[in-house]
Amino acid sequence: MNGPPTAPDTRDADIERTRLPSVLAETWKTPVGFWGALVTVDHKIIGRRYIFTAFVFLAIGGVLAALMRIQLAQPEARLFGPDRYNQIFTMHGANMMFLFAVPVMEAVAVYLVPLMVGTRNIAFPRLNAFSYWIYLAGGVLLWTAFALDMGPDVGWFAYVPLSGPQYGAGKRADIWAQMITFTELSALAVAVELVVTIFKQRAPGMTLDRIPVFVWAMLVTSFLVIMAMPAIMIASTSLILDRLVGTHFFNPAEGGDALLWQHLFWFFGHPEVYIIFLPAAGMVSTMIEPFARRPAFGYLGLVMALIATGILAFGLWVHHMFVAGLPRLGDSFFTASSMAIAVPAGIQIFCWLATLWDGRPVFKTPLLFIIGFVVTFVIGGLTGVMVASVPFDTQVHDTYFVVAHFHYVLIGGAVFPLLGAVHYWFPKLTGRMMSERLGQWSFWLIIVGFNATFFPMHILGLEGMPRRIYTYQPDLPWHGLNLFISLSAVILIAGFLLFFINAIRSAHFGEVAPDNPWDAPTLEWASTSPPPSYNFAMIPVVSSLHPLWDDRETLPVAAGLRTDRRELVVTTLAGAEPQAREASPRNSIWPLWAAIATTIMLIWSIFSPWAVIWGSIPVAVALIGWFWPKGTPEDES
Amino acid sequence: MRLDPPVAEALDKIALMQNRIGGTPPEVYFKLGKPYETNAYNLSQGKRLYSWFGCKRCHADGQGGSGPGFLDGWWYYGPELVSIFASIRDGRPHGMPAFGKQMTTDQIWQLAGYVQTIGAYEGKTAAPSRNDDKQTRPAENRAPAKLLFDEGPSPVHSDQGPTP
Numbered sequence: 001m002n003g004p005p006t007a008p009d010t011r012d013a014d015i016e017r018t019r020l021p022s023v024l025a026e027t028w029k030t031p032v033g034f035w036g037a038l039v040t041v042d043h044k045i046i047g048r049r050y051i052f053t054a055f056v057f058l059a060i061g062g063v064l065a066a067l068m069r070i071q072l073a074q075p076e077a078r079l080f081g082p083d084r085y086n087q088i089f090t091m092h093g094a095n096m097m098f099l100f101a102v103p104v105m106e107a108v109a110v111y112l113v114p115l116m117v118g119t120r121n122i123a124f125p126r127l128n129a130f131s132y133w134i135y136l137a138g139g140v141l142l143w144t145a146f147a148l149d150m151g152p153d154v155g156w157f158a159y160v161p162l163s164g165p166q167y168g169a170g171k172r173a174d175i176w177a178q179m180i181t182f183t184e185l186s187a188l189a190v191a192v193e194l195v196v197t198i199f200k201q202r203a204p205g206m207t208l209d210r211i212p213v214f215v216w217a218m219l220v221t222s223f224l225v226i227m228a229m230p231a232i233m234i235a236s237t238s239l240i241l242d243r244l245v246g247t248h249f250f251n252p253a254e255g256g257d258a259l260l261w262q263h264l265f266w267f268f269g270h271p272e273v274y275i276i277f278l279p280a281a282g283m284v285s286t287m288i289e290p291f292a293r294r295p296a297f298g299y300l301g302l303v304m305a306l307i308a309t310g311i312l313a314f315g316l317w318v319h320h321m322f323v324a325g326l327p328r329l330g331d332s333f334f335t336a337s338s339m340a341i342a343v344p345a346g347i348q349i350f351c352w353l354a355t356l357w358d359g360r361p362v363f364k365t366p367l368l369f370i371i372g373f374v375v376t377f378v379i380g381g382l383t384g385v386m387v388a389s390v391p392f393d394t395q396v397h398d399t400y401f402v403v404a405h406f407h408y409v410l411i412g413g414a415v416f417p418l419l420g421a422v423h424y425w426f427p428k429l430t431g432r433m434m435s436e437r438l439g440q441w442s443f444w445l446i447i448v449g450f451n452a453t454f455f456p457m458h459i460l461g462l463e464g465m466p467r468r469i470y471t472y473q474p475d476l477p478w479h480g481l482n483l484f485i486s487l488s489a490v491i492l493i494a495g496f497l498l499f500f501i502n503a504i505r506s507a508h509f510g511e512v513a514p515d516n517p518w519d520a521p522t523l524e525w526a527s528t529s530p531p532p533s534y535n536f537a538m539i540p541v542v543s544s545l546h547p548l549w550d551d552r553e554t555l556p557v558a559a560g561l562r563t564d565r566r567e568l569v570v571t572t573l574a575g576a577e578p579q580a581r582e583a584s585p586r587n588s589i590w591p592l593w594a595a596i597a598t599t600i601m602l603i604w605s606i607f608s609p610w611a612v613i614w615g616s617i618p619v620a621v622a623l624i625g626w627f628w629p630k631g632t633p634e635d636e637s
Numbered sequence: 638m639r640l641d642p643p644v645a646e647a648l649d650k651i652a653l654m655q656n657r658i659g660g661t662p663p664e665v666y667f668k669l670g671k672p673y674e675t676n677a678y679n680l681s682q683g684k685r686l687y688s689w690f691g692c693k694r695c696h697a698d699g700q701g702g703s704g705p706g707f708l709d710g711w712w713y714y715g716p717e718l719v720s721i722f723a724s725i726r727d728g729r730p731h732g733m734p735a736f737g738k739q740m741t742t743d744q745i746w747q748l749a750g751y752v753q754t755i756g757a758y759e760g761k762t763a764a765p766s767r768n769d770d771k772q773t774r775p776a777e778n779r780a781p782a783k784l785l786f787d788e789g790p791s792p793v794h795s796d797q798g799p800t801p
Contacts, residue, residue: 165766165776170677246767246776253770607762 008633012538013559020537023563028120028533030587039587041125042533046132047111048429053132054104057139059500061095064088066493073486075474085470086153087172091146093156094176097272098183099139101414105279106190106225108421109218111429113194115524115531116212118203118540120568121584123196124189126591126626131189133595138182141603145175152176155468157269158239160250160261165243174243174606177236181602184229184236191225194218199573203523204558205542206576212522212545213296216303217282220310224271224278227314232268235261245609262324266317274313276410278306280417281348284370287417287424288352290518291367292359295546298351305344305351312341322393331390338388345381349374364518365439369420372447376412380405383458398468401461407454419446419499426503427517431530432510438502442495449492456481456488521546526555539569542576565633583634590626597622640743644669649726649742651719657727660719673750674718677763683751684765684777686744690736692752698773699755704732707755708774716756721749751777 012020030040040046067088071079080088114122122128145151152172154163163173198219202211211219238249239261248254250261285296296302318326318334352374361367383405387393396402419442426434465478472478516525525548527535538557544550558578561567566584571577601615629635640648644665653660666673673679687693695704705713714720714729725745728735736745754764754777767776 161769164769166768167681169681169765170763243766244778246772246779248767248772251767251769254772258769 008564010563011559012561012563015563017537020563021532024534024537025532027563027566030533036587038592039589041121041129041585041587041591043110043114043122043125043128044531044533044535046128047107047109050107050110050132050135051104051429053136053139054100054107055500057095057099058104059496060143061092061100062493062496064092064095066489068092069486069489071470072472072482074483075472075476075479077471080470082470083153086468087146087149087151089468090152090155090176091142094142094152094179095139096410097156097276098180099135099142101276101410102187102225102272103135103183104418105221105276105414106187106194108283108418108425109194109214109221109279110190112425112524113197113215113218114201115428115527115535116215116522117198117201117206118523118526118536118542119197119201120535120539120566122193123201124193126585126588127189128193129588130591130595131186131193133592134182134189134598135186137595137599138179138186141182141599142175142179145172150175152179157265159265160239160242160258163239164250164258165246168243171606174240177239178602178606180232180236182599184233185598187225188229191222191229194222195226198222200570201568202571202576203540203542204569204571204576204578206571208574209299210542210545210576213285213299213302213306214279214282214522217278217285217306220306221275221278221282224275224310224313228268228271228275231264235264235268238264240606244606259321259324262321263317266320267314269320270317271313273409274309276414278309280373280414281306283417283421283424284352284373285348286522287366287420288355288370289546290520291362291364291370292355293362294355294359295521296351297354297358298347299545301347302351305347308344309341312337312344316341319388319393322390323397335388335390339385342381342385345377349378364423365434365436365443366420366424368440368443369416369423372443373412373416373420376408376416376447376450380408380412384409396461398466399461400457400465400467403467404454404457404461407457411450411454416446419443422499422503424518425524426506426510427513427529428524428527429530430507430510431513432506432508433513433517434506434510435502438498438505442498442502445491445495445498447495449488449490449495452488453485453492456485460485516548521549523547562633565636583636586630586632586634588626588630590622594619594622594626640741645742648746651722653719653723657723658714658720659717660723662719662722673746674753675763677765679747680751680754680761680763680777681765682744683747683749684768686740686748687751690740690748692748695732700773707752710756710758712756716753718746718749718753721752722746725749725752754778 010023012024015023028042030036030042030045037045067079068085071077071085110122110128114120142151150170150172152158152175154168154173154176158173158176161167163176198211198215238247241247242249242251242256248256250256250258252258285302289296315337316334318330319338322331322334352370356371383401387396387402387405423434423439426432460478460481463477463481465472465476472482513529515528517529518525523540523542524531526540536557538559539561540547541556541558543556547555558569561569561581566586567581568584569578570580570582572579597615597618601611601619604611604615647663647665650663651660652663673683695702696707699708700706701709705711712720714724722745724733725740725748726735726737740748751765754761757764757777760778762778764778765776766778
């Protein structure tokens with residue numbers, strides 16, 4: 001590391017305004033080249049990397065879905081045998097839930113939240129770098145295992161006893177369980193960073209009621225992650241212990257409990273749905289403002305709905321277990337709570353409708369995806385209310401009706417807003433606009449293809465077609481609809497292909513974007529496109545919910561930060577009063593070493609319990625190196 | 638999945654030594670990559686067959702009873718897989734019945750592979766883990782013969798010494 005660009009304890013106010021950017025760029029820079037890519041702690045570089053990786057997983061998970069549709073297009077198809085098909089549907093589910101949906105939402109937040117709250121880097125930037133490497137390792141583990149015919153074959157929820165020691169032969173279920181450990185570890189790390197960033201690093205003046213809705217959504221989501229993910233990590237660890245060391249957590253004969261798995265899994269699994277949906281809802285509330293050209297209707301209602309959803313999310317998990325034979329009273333209680341969560345969802349839907357109603361909407365691609373989201377998500381929500389009732393659920397449990405329902409809520413509720421968000425924030429990420437024409441084409445292909453693919457699955461489910469079957473017999477009345485679904489999937493795939501083509505092409509040849517192409521009101525648009533390494537030359541001061549609309553000409557800024565070291569402002573939790581100048585860590589290779597040591601320990605522990613003992617030594621070494629004082633100006637308190 | 642009939646037929650042709658102890662498996666077994674020792678699915682199928690065909694009545698969970706135990710790590714006819722295969726298929730003196738008529742070749746190999754893991758000294762990654770039953774001993778993948786040298790109710794023959 002070179003010496004600091006300015007003398008010790010130089011403040012930004014002491015430097016000429018024209019020289020300030022180059023001084024800050026020197027202090028906050030990431031070295032170019034391969035080494036720079038390994039050591040960087042810049043939330044924008046890591047966030048971009050995270051988003052890119054998640055979309056790669058979306059693409060290859062989509063290929064698995066396409067393979068399943070080819071297999072199911074006709075009865076008695078012979079593309080795959082049952083064993084390969086089991087691996088494929090498990091991989092599709094596990095990949096989409098753990099390697100795409102949750103990470104991509106956190107990735108967008110890693111990129112955007114520090115910009116939206118007007119700070120220079122995410123809290124705990126090295127932990128952020130570590131979390132990306134861990135996530136990557138988990139994904140590579142899962143896909144390598146699949147390529148070696150060792151892919152998990154027990155469904156994305158891996159129910160015992162099927163995944164347990166007696167019936168889950170080999171290491172397939174262990175691969176699944178350890179992939180969970182990887183992704184939850186990275187998700188927990190990001191959640192902690194986001195909570196601290198949002199609570200302590202907001203720009204001066206950004207009181208709780210001036211936080212953008214997306215940031216609120218990520219705050220609630222992060223708390224959901226912190227409270228829900230430990231349940232699944234305990235579950236997956238217990239499963240590995242049962243399988244490897246012969247413990248009896250899930251063995252009824254020795255006093256364990258097979259249903260314990262379902263409770264632990266769904267205590268995580270249901271909040272998981274909202275961990276995916278709430279960020280998407282936040283994106284919609286934030287994106288809708290520039291396109292409706294008015295502030296989002298009912299800010300308080302939107303935020304309260306997010307918080308209410310977050311709390312209710314922990315009281316619903318048993319509705320996944322209605323056919324498991326639980327007491328009637330439990331079933332009734334969870335029916336009621338499942339229906340109750342429709343209320344906050346409804347409040348948000350009506351707020352968005354009111355915003356559009358009263359606004360002067362500009363129908364650009366992001367708004368089209370928002371409207372597609374509202375329509376699709378309402379359909380998915382309605383079937384959700386249907387399956388919340390025990391008698392109906394008993395009929396359609398484990399049929400294609402459920403497959404249709406959750407694809408409507410997950411693709412409609414999360415992927416559509418996400419695609420809109422990519423079109424919307426693309427200029428901020430890359431400095432270039434996405435093509436509007438291709439965007440509109442991909443929207444129409446996706447919305448038509450999606451509904452034609454998944455709506456008939458409701459009917460198939462009512463006709464009794466079970467989930468997770470690798471083929472069906474010609475005399476069953478399902479082949480017509482299945483063929484139709486597979487053909488419609490071609491349209492859906494074409495839409496996604498067009499989206500990917502648009503994104504890749506625009507990143508290279510797109511129209512160069514101005515700083516604020518949508519005339520949006522939130523702080524990330526106050527920075528350049530793409531933002532410099534230090535985000536803001538001077539930390540902005542916020543006096544309203546829509547700083548860029550209310551202070552159009554000049555945004556007030558705060559001065560007094562040191563330029564010779566990485567420094568940012570820490571503010572109070574509620575009132576965002578400036579409290580202190582806080583150092584932000586420099587680039588470091590140690591997060592990568594720590595991630596490699598952790599990866600070795602976790603993968604080794606699939607094969608031998610001793611890995612936990614011996615593997616912890618390199619982890620300890622890496623952590624000591626991580627925290628060892630490096631003698632940089634950031635070490636001063 | 639059912640084995641290809643020609644493969645199954647070839648797998649049945651083991652070459653035993655004159656005293657019916659030890660020998661070589663057929664060529665095709667190596668061509669297939671020793672599936673009955675290395676493939677976790679085959680080993681766990683073997684474990685299922687072990688209880689389905691009543692092995693437990695004489696051998697218990699490997700501790701032995703009226704038949705010899707496996708957990709003690711002693712093999713009357715040697716630890717080779719072909720010997721175990723021959724014992725199951727053709728039977729042995731003093732009460733071991735022949736199962737050749739009741740099981741397919743594939744099943745006999747699976748069962749033999751599993752029985753070998755019970756008395757193995759080293760843990761095997763592919764070996765099955767515990768069942769969802771009452772536990773009488775550590776699971777096969779924990780290398781029970783080494784962890785738990787257990788003579789069981791039928792002691793080892795005096796010619797064979799006290800420990801493996």
